[in-house]
Amino acid sequence: MSTTILNLIGGIAAALAAAACLPRAATHLIKACVPLVAALTELRAAIIHATRQDASTASNSRADLLAGGKPQGPKV
Numbered sequence: 884m885s886t887t888i889l890n891l892i893g894g895i896a897a898a899l900a901a902a903a904c905l906p907r908a909a910t911h912l913i914k915a916c917v918p919l920v921a922a923l924t925e926l927r928a929a930i931i932h933a934t935r936q937d938a939s940t941a942s943n944s945r946a947d948l949l950a951g952g953k954p955q956g957p958k959v
């Protein structure tokens with residue numbers, strides 16, 4: 884009976900020690916994700932910027948064709 888109680892107390896102590904490390908581990912995980920979020924934000928902005936430029940170029944090409952102009956290739 885006493886060994887069971889001692890084992891239970893030891894298990895609780897080990898669980899509490901592990902639980903004490905969780906906030907530190909969560910902090911490290913969040914800090915590691917910050918550069919990833921920043922990179923994804925920059926990628927999203929670049930894609931939106933490129934898409935808008937492609938749309939305006941395509942719109943200008945259509946307007947030129949309707950006005951009787953010659954088709955031009957994409958601007959580089």
